[in-house]
Amino acid sequence: MSHRLINWFRYASPQTFYPLAGKMIPWFWMLAAIFGLTGLSIGFLLAPTDAQQGEGYRIIFLHVPASWMSMFIYLVMSFWAAMGLAFNTRLSGMMASALAPTGALFAFISLWTGALWGKPMWGTWWVWDARLTSELILLFLYIGFIALQAAIDDPRRADKAGAILALVGVVNIPIIYFSVKWWNTLHQGASVSLTKSPSMATTMLWGMLLCALACWMYSIAVALMRARTIMLERERHTDWVRTLLAAKE
């Protein structure tokens, strides 16, 4: 047991994590490509045309995984933020700031593809539906996190301030979600609902799950790449970075 614990903490230091991340990145890229290609080919070639929505529904193969990821990445980011505050580890803060842009990207993709889907289906690019609104607010929270970290020059302070903000945000997300939901139902009956769609064909579900896995792998790969860059930038004055760079030249 103690042996395993030591092993885990070994990789909490940037010096040991950097080469490990470097080894893992190609694998995650490869998995992302495999899952993505199979998922999309199932989605576009095998999955049947939807009876009600026609071909337009196929955007869910990007839209749904992107929405899932945007929410999940915020949780992962807050997890690393909490770890960073609790254990005062350098790597946790780096992981949190490496994840934020990917999360914001997915939130944006989810809104964008949602608008593309909404135009032919609902006849409008945007509705003040509870889900759309809360996804938009999630994007705002990501932007706030990124902006706060960008405004603080000292990386340690930026990490801690960002961590507090991420934790405040994660506590607030359910409150915001329910308030928006009640606001919507109190203002007007939801004229359109995402949940009403008929139960999905199995091939569609498989395509979507594979695409979701592809998004996972992509997120991990990109976050690790970004974390590696952050590590080099922040630890540039240390010996291990110097020897690493000297070895490369």
Add this chain to the structure above:
Amino acid sequence: MLLLFRAVIGRDLRLAMRRQADVVAAMFFFIIVVSLFPLGVGPEPDQLRKLAPGVLWVAALLATMLSLPRLFADDYRDGTLEQLALAPQPLGVVVLAKVVAHWLIAGLPLVMLAPVLGIQFDLSNDALAVLTLSLLIGTPALSGIGAIGAALTLGVRGGGVLLSLLILPLYIPVLIFGAGAVDATVTGLGPQAHLSLLGALTLGGVFFAPWPTAAALRVALE
């Protein structure tokens, strides 16, 4: 602890009274923003009545935003904050006292102005009463949540804009239930549900906000 609490409130109020221009400026900002809307959307009373709760609440959020950067900035600059952080009493108590003082300086004037501005929007007496009540219940939450943002952006480049970016998304529930209470009165549903939720938000916000605020202040003071 109670002594420190009272001392901080008294000190902040006295400081605000010595510089009344700041307080008055925030109040006039509120009045001007609210008065701009009829000029922008036209003077039809029906339309204004529908817009009033949202307009007044959004203007209240913005006016609160305006005074937030100064919540800790002056004390941070002259070292008072550091001394307060060194005090044996928990920093959270100081934060809570400052939140209360901020509400008395920035929140309460908005509450008192609101009915007058509501008349401009042709609100009925019931709606005016609920509007004032909702602001009275809701604005302490704005001060509490805002303190977190003020502490996080302390001494940071472009603090004011950043503060609104961080805090306005967190204000959304307060806005929804605050404006919703007035809306519900106008449509005849009764505001009790909204006001209860608003009260819950305020209690939760004012109770919990001092912890992250104190943590953020300690980060800024490092």
